[in-house]
Every structure is written in structure tokens, then in C-alpha cells.
Amino acid sequence: MDNSICQVYEDEIQSLEEEIKLLAEKYEDSQQESTFFSDEILMSIKSFQREFQGGSKGHESPSDLKAQLESLETDLSFLMKFTGIQFTSHSKKTVEQTRNRTVRKHRLSGNCHSLSFQLEFQLLEMQEKENVSAVITDLSIIMESGEDSDVSKFVSSTEEHGNLLTFFRSLSSYAEWYEHRRCTFLHFKGKYPDIVTLPEGLLGDYIILRNPKISGFELMIVWKIHIDEEGRTTPVLDLLTKVPEQVSEQKMATTESAPARFRSMLLLFGIETAIENLIKVVGLGK
Structure with missing residues (x-):
């Protein structure tokens, strides 16, 4: 099997995983009955990570990868309809990486219903034995309705505390x-x-x-x-x-x-x- 084809699918799946994680967190928090659905998504993500990181079982066929990709796209579409949040672009850059520490800079843009937003932040990931902790720093938010004094205060508070979950949950409601x-x-x-x-x-x-x-x-x-x-x-x-x-x-x-x-x-x-x-x-x- 052509490894380059597998790599293309793996890259697409990884990108979808990141978007789904953000939306799944908001979906989990907003409705209690959503727990089972979100857990299913997260289990699928972990399954993909084990398959692609281990490599001991070999690569799956392109048809299997396409089926998994389509399943992720379906889940993502459902979450976008539920929350109104749609990401239009995402980029990341590794700023620092050691054995137990990784710092990546992320840039996100998208819209929620008729409001657009842009985010920029650094994600610090620390590996301690089998546990991974993540901390958001240097969060910067730009919103279309930023001239509203209430929105400006909320954005400033969110930037100070680095709480993306609160931002997406409140953005959806607003x-x-x-x-x-x-x-x-x-x-x-x-x-x-x-x-x-x-x-x-x-x-x-x-x-x-x-x-x-x-x-x-x-x-x-x-x-x-x-x-x-x-x-x-x-x-x-x-x-x-x-x-x-x-x-x-x-x-x-x-x-x-x-x-x-x-x-x-x-x-x-x-x-x-x-x-x-x-x-x-x-x-x-x-």
C-alpha cells in the first residue's frame, strides 16, 4: 500500500480530531444526555491514536481510512449544527519541544451563526508518566461585536483566565x-x-x-x-x-x-x- 496515501488520510483525521475535541467539550457541558455521544467520539479518537502511533498492526487499507474519515466528518457536522460553531481555518506551530514538554502556537478562525471570531493561543503540554496535562497561555480573542462593552469585558476576562470552554459555550448562547x-x-x-x-x-x-x-x-x-x-x-x-x-x-x-x-x-x-x-x-x- 502507498504510504503517502495513508499519510494524507492520517493528516486529515488528525485535523478533524482537533476540531471535534473542541466542539465535543462544549457539547458535553451543555447537555447531560450528550455524554454518551461525546464519549463515543473521544473513544474513537483514542482508538485512532493507538492505531497510528503503535504501527505494530500495520496500516489499514485506504477504504478503511476513508470510512473512518467519513464517520468523523459526520460527527463534526452534527456538533457544528448543535452549537452553531464552524471553524474556517486552523494552523499550529511547534514553538518548543522536549522529552516531557511541548509548546505549540495555535491560530483559529471561524463563525458562530452570524458572528465571526479569531483566536490565537499557546498550548503547553506536559507529560508526566502516563498523564498529560495541558495549559492554555497567551490567549487572544477578536470578535466581530467587540465594540459592545459587555462583550469586550467578557473577552478580556476569558483572555485573562485562558478558559476556551467558557468562551465557546458563551459564544454559542450569545x-x-x-x-x-x-x-x-x-x-x-x-x-x-x-x-x-x-x-x-x-x-x-x-x-x-x-x-x-x-x-x-x-x-x-x-x-x-x-x-x-x-x-x-x-x-x-x-x-x-x-x-x-x-x-x-x-x-x-x-x-x-x-x-x-x-x-x-x-x-x-x-x-x-x-x-x-x-x-x-x-x-x-x-
């Missing part, structure tokens, strides 16, 4: 809400183009509701996505009003109570229904 907000704004803009305005586009964090027949009256729905330094993500919505001075006292009182009523609707009916009802009220306003 990006899912980010995408949900974008799709919701797009839906209502398409359904009510005369009432809904997006001053900052689909990536902004607010929309404005106006009735074309009522000059000077508008409602602003603000939809923030807070993420704390520990990675906990929380959507926060509120309503701001702008009312012309010439409206009656009765209408003014009704408008002033609108934010509280909107927050109540959020709790009772959810985000989409609350926004829909508010748009209908604005559209029927006189």
Missing part, C-alpha cells in the same frame, strides 16, 4: 440570541415596512415604530443582549416613547404606561407576540 434578534427585526420590517424602521440596520439593537398618519409620535423597542464576565447571557428588552406636545392628557397617560405594559406582555406572551401586538396598536393609532 450568537444564538444575536441571530434571533436579527431574524426578528428582519421579519417585522418585511411584514410592516411602513411602520417599522431600522436606523442601524439589522445588526442594530433597536427598532422604531411610527404611524405615518401621526406626526412626531414614535416608539423605540430596545433589545440588548447582556453577557457578563463569566459568560452568562441575558436578553433585555424595553420600550421608549416619544410623544408630541399637543396630545391630550389622556393619551399622554396611556403612552407613559406603555413601557410597563410592554414588559408585562413580554413575560406573558414572549418577544415576538409582544412586538407584534405593539406594532398593531401603533398601526391602528389615531
Whole structure:
């Protein structure tokens, strides 16, 4: 058998193993029932490592290697769909290597739903008898929404502690809400183009509701996505009003109570229904 063909498959499998390890860790942590699936993946990885490192049993045939590669690709595809995380590039460089110590520099880029990210870090691996320990150092993270103060604080905290698991878990949650907000704004803009305005586009964090027949009256729905330094993500919505001075006292009182009523609707009916009802009220306003 041509050793060069085997080497190609081995290189591809090794690359897939590294991606699967990152995603499998997040999948394990986010759902208890995922343990069996993740363990199966990790057992497969260990099996591949034993086969390729030992060499005593000889190389498998190209068809066997292709089957194993396809199985890994299937597992990886499932994990990417579950987490929303997709790696677009990965490179590594060995910085230092001794008998018991290896330092490699990794660069990763990818996207999670509609958010892109770039990572750079060093991985220190220490071999002690049969145990291998790994420590992440010099972690640097660049995110598309880095101008958000909450995101900036979270990124700084993650870089300081070097916790990639926390980063990917929180990134998945944050990006899912980010995408949900974008799709919701797009839906209502398409359904009510005369009432809904997006001053900052689909990536902004607010929309404005106006009735074309009522000059000077508008409602602003603000939809923030807070993420704390520990990675906990929380959507926060509120309503701001702008009312012309010439409206009656009765209408003014009704408008002033609108934010509280909107927050109540959020709790009772959810985000989409609350926004829909508010748009209908604005559209029927006189």
C-alpha cells in the first residue's frame, strides 16, 4: 500500500480530531444526555491514536481510512449544527519541544451563526508518566461585536483566565440570541415596512415604530443582549416613547404606561407576540 496515501488520510483525521475535541467539550457541558455521544467520539479518537502511533498492526487499507474519515466528518457536522460553531481555518506551530514538554502556537478562525471570531493561543503540554496535562497561555480573542462593552469585558476576562470552554459555550448562547434578534427585526420590517424602521440596520439593537398618519409620535423597542464576565447571557428588552406636545392628557397617560405594559406582555406572551401586538396598536393609532 502507498504510504503517502495513508499519510494524507492520517493528516486529515488528525485535523478533524482537533476540531471535534473542541466542539465535543462544549457539547458535553451543555447537555447531560450528550455524554454518551461525546464519549463515543473521544473513544474513537483514542482508538485512532493507538492505531497510528503503535504501527505494530500495520496500516489499514485506504477504504478503511476513508470510512473512518467519513464517520468523523459526520460527527463534526452534527456538533457544528448543535452549537452553531464552524471553524474556517486552523494552523499550529511547534514553538518548543522536549522529552516531557511541548509548546505549540495555535491560530483559529471561524463563525458562530452570524458572528465571526479569531483566536490565537499557546498550548503547553506536559507529560508526566502516563498523564498529560495541558495549559492554555497567551490567549487572544477578536470578535466581530467587540465594540459592545459587555462583550469586550467578557473577552478580556476569558483572555485573562485562558478558559476556551467558557468562551465557546458563551459564544454559542450569545450568537444564538444575536441571530434571533436579527431574524426578528428582519421579519417585522418585511411584514410592516411602513411602520417599522431600522436606523442601524439589522445588526442594530433597536427598532422604531411610527404611524405615518401621526406626526412626531414614535416608539423605540430596545433589545440588548447582556453577557457578563463569566459568560452568562441575558436578553433585555424595553420600550421608549416619544410623544408630541399637543396630545391630550389622556393619551399622554396611556403612552407613559406603555413601557410597563410592554414588559408585562413580554413575560406573558414572549418577544415576538409582544412586538407584534405593539406594532398593531401603533398601526391602528389615531
